[in-house]
Amino acid sequence: MPELGKVGGQFFRETIYPHLGTDREDVRIGPQAGVDFGVLDIGGQALVVATDPLSLPPGLGFERAGRFALDICLADVAVAGISPSHLAVGFSLPPEMTDAQFGDAWRAMDDRARELGVSVATGHTARYAGVQFPWVGAATILGVGDHEEVIRPDGAQPGDALLVTTGPASETAGLFASMFPEQLGLDAETVAAGQARLDDVACVEDALALAEFDTHAMHDATECGVQGGLVEMADSAGVRVDIDRDAFTYADGVRAVCDAIGVDPLQVTSSGTLLVAIDPDDAERAVERLDEQGTPAAVVGTVSAGEGVFESGERLEHPGSDPSWAAYDEYRSER
Structure with a gap:
């Protein structure tokens, strides 16, 4: 595992991949190294799901940082060719973040979500000792579509x-x-x-x-x-x-x-x-x-x-x- 940044393929295959809980038939695309999203089969429909860390760099200004953070998360469902529709978000905020600063970031995220028709489904927000900017939590994005509409991340073909x-x-x-x-x-x-x-x-x-x-x-x-x-x-x-x-x-x-x-x-x-x-x-x-x-x-x-x-x-x-x-x-x- 690198000292900083996401884990590499070897670490994923050796440490994470063998331990993914129960093997369920409704998981059509599960965790894979370098793959942006997973796909579940829910009543014949494809539920595309992706999770990413949330980064709010204060140097950007919190309004701009909020929009920036959400756009990064939304991308991992959109690359499946499916419109993001729902957001679940957990904020673990540093103690020094003020109510006003969080409000600026959150309103910017709300504005961007409304532009794209994305609704917040659930979340958790709290301040905790030991948390430092810019990493302040994580978000999970959901999107629903037909299975045949999903663009698989491993779908590149000779001749493309x-x-x-x-x-x-x-x-x-x-x-x-x-x-x-x-x-x-x-x-x-x-x-x-x-x-x-x-x-x-x-x-x-x-x-x-x-x-x-x-x-x-x-x-x-x-x-x-x-x-x-x-x-x-x-x-x-x-x-x-x-x-x-x-x-x-x-x-x-x-x-x-x-x-x-x-x-x-x-x-x-x-x-x-x-x-x-x-x-x-x-x-x-x-x-x-x-x-x-x-x-x-x-x-x-x-x-x-x-x-x-x-x-x-x-x-x-x-x-x-x-x-x-x-x-x-x-x-x-x-x-």
């Missing part, structure tokens, strides 16, 4: 085109530009462009638009970014992925922020960036549709028989631990 939305490292750029603007050593215009990248985390609308095409797999490029996510997609589907680094789109401010903090944009968290295996006949039409919604996207590679992820013939490995964690600790210690 690989489409990537938003571009790499937008989340990382947004977080560092917002929390450490003066430490980056960048001009004000570039910092502002980086800060705007936090809005790119919202991707429910993008995922649901992609579900209207012949999309075979979707994955949100969270910890370890595009490179880690592609390795997870390729491994779960048993296919080979070849990418062209020059084909990626990069949002304004991303490369400059990543250069400033010394990370590879392909290896750092980028929630809201969707990795999509899609029928090549639909790929360009999907790019056009996303562009109409204001989301840049590009076809950056292909899926074929084989295994692994390759760039110019060189195999790319899973980063293991997201490099942005170390950069975050370094910048935070300098404040």
